Each structure stands twice: as structure tokens, then as C-alpha cells.
Amino acid sequence: MAKLWIGVDIGKTHHHVAAVDSDGRLVYSRRVANDEAALLTVMAEVSTYGRPVCWAVDVTTGLSALLLTLLWRRQVQVRYVSGTVPFHMAAAFAGENKTDARDAVVIAQTIRMRPDIPILEPSDRLLAELTVLTSYRADLVGQRVVALFRLQELLTGISPALERAVDLNRKAPMMVLACWQTPDAIRHAGVDRITALLRRGHVKNAVQVA
Structure with missing residues (x-):
């Protein structure tokens, strides 16, 4: 089975994962949500392409906490590639301008070519910080789920048709409901006012959504 080196460009809500083989060929590239189920899916997908030698991240703060915790739970070797390293290494690789991908x-090519990149060890202090961060995140997710169920219940009591018409996981409906909570109020607001609200919130396709 081929050996793989996996680099991860860390982001706030999404990361980008790329894997290269021993010849430097890109065999996997995907944008993934910073979500446990999504990250576990990517880990499983990467393993179908070969045997990971190690993973590498460019951030070790809270943004990468969930990913690092999941990797260390599986006793995967993780290396830390500081932001300046890929900046200087980028010139060695042809491709488009700077993107997360x-x-x-x-990052993946760097750890393949440079075995001196330091291994990120899960110290007791770091593990404790990650545990706090992931626990806090789990609490927030749980609170959000409870709040959405409560809001769905309230909307059903006001208008079952309105509850069926909106997706509470999307930004635009939540913005509208924060201002107008009944069908009459929404109709009275009109398309123009709703469109203006959504544009202020930088919602794509505001007119169509309104």
C-alpha cells in the first residue's frame, strides 16, 4: 500500500485536507467542515488511498483542537508546519495563486520532503486544553440543537406552514425570523425590506431568498 503524507490548512469553520504519495503526486484533496463526523469521514477516505505516514497542521490553537484530538485518539503522528515554512516552500511547487487547497x-509536500519537521506531541497541558475546547464545543452544539427544536416548536404553534417553509439551519431564515415572526408580519414587511435585510447580512441571492 502506498505511503501518504497529509497536510491540513486549518480554518475557522472549514479545513482543507490534501494527501500526496511518495512520488509527490496529489492523490486526495477536499474541503471539510470543522465537524467531528465530517473529519472522521475524511480520515477514513484518506486511508483508502494508502497508509498515512503522518499528518501535518499549520495551526495548533483552538481552531485545530477537534482535528488534533481525533488524530491523537487514533495514535496518528502529527507534525507542526509553522506558517512561514509553507510560505517559503510554496515557490518550489507550481500551481495557482495562494488558496487553501x-x-x-x-504542507503535505513539506513533510514528505523534510523529515526534520517537528512532531507535535500531545503534552498533558495541551491535551487538557484540547479537552476543554472540545467539551465546550460539544456543549455549544448541544445548546444549538435544543434551541432549534424549541424554535421549531414555537413556529409550529404560530404557523405549521411557516415552520415547513423555513430551514432553521440556514442564515437567511434566522435573520428574517429575528425581525418578523408571523406570516402576516413577513407579508407586511414585503420583498424589498426583506431583501435589504438579507443584503446587509451578506446573504447570497438575497432577492430570490426574499
Whole structure:
């Protein structure tokens, strides 16, 4: 089975994961949500392409906490590629201008070519910090789920048709409901006012959504 080196460009809500083989060929590239189920899916997908030698991240703060915790639970070797390293290494690889996808590839190529990149060890202090961060995140997710169920219940009591018409997991409906909570109020607001509200919130396709 081929050996793989996996680089991850860390983001707030999404990461980009790229894997290269021993010849430097890109065999996997995907944008993934910073979510446990999504990250576990990517880990499983990567393993179908070969045997990971190690993973590497460019951030060790709370943004990468969930990913690092999941990797260390599986006793996966993780290396830390500081932001300056891929910046200088990028010139060695042809490709488009700076993107998350390209940065992930550069990180993967860097750890393939440079075995001196330091291993990120899960110290007791770091593990404790990650545990706090992931526990806090789990609490927030749980609170959000409870709040959405409660809001769905309230909307059903006001208008079952309205509850069926909106997706509470999307930004635009939540913005509208924060201002107008009944069908009459929404109709009275009109398309123009709703469109203006959504545009202020930088919602794509505001007119169609309104």
C-alpha cells in the first residue's frame, strides 16, 4: 500500500485536507467542515488511498483542537508546519495563486520532503486544553440543537406552514425570523425590506431568498 503524507490548512469553520504519495503526486484533496463526523469521514477516505505516514497542521490553537484530538485518539503522528515554512516552500511547487487547497498541498509536500519537521506531541497541558475546547464545543452544539427544536416548536404553534417553509439551519431564515415572526408580519414587511435585510447580512441571492 502506498505511503501518504497529509497536510491540513486549518480554518475557522472549514479545513482543507490534501494527501500526496511518495512520488509527490496529489492523490486526495477536499474541503471539510470543522465537524467531528465530517473529519472522521475524511480520515477514513484518506486511508483508502494508502497508509498515512503522518499528518501535518499549520495551526495548533483552538481552531485545530477537534482535528488534533481525533488524530491523537487514533495514535496518528502529527507534525507542526509553522506558517512561514509553507510560505517559503510554496515557490518550489507550481500551481495557482495562494488558496487553501494549495496551502494544504504545500504542507503535505513539506513533510514528505523534510523529515526534520517537528512532531507535535500531545503534552498533558495541551491535551487538557484540547479537552476543554472540545467539551465546550460539544456543549455549544448541544445548546444549538435544543434551541432549534424549541424554535421549531414555537413556529409550529404560530404557523405549521411557516415552520415547513423555513430551514432553521440556514442564515437567511434566522435573520428574517429575528425581525418578523408571523406570516402576516413577513407579508407586511414585503420583498424589498426583506431583501435589504438579507443584503446587509451578506446573504447570497438575497432577492430570490426574499
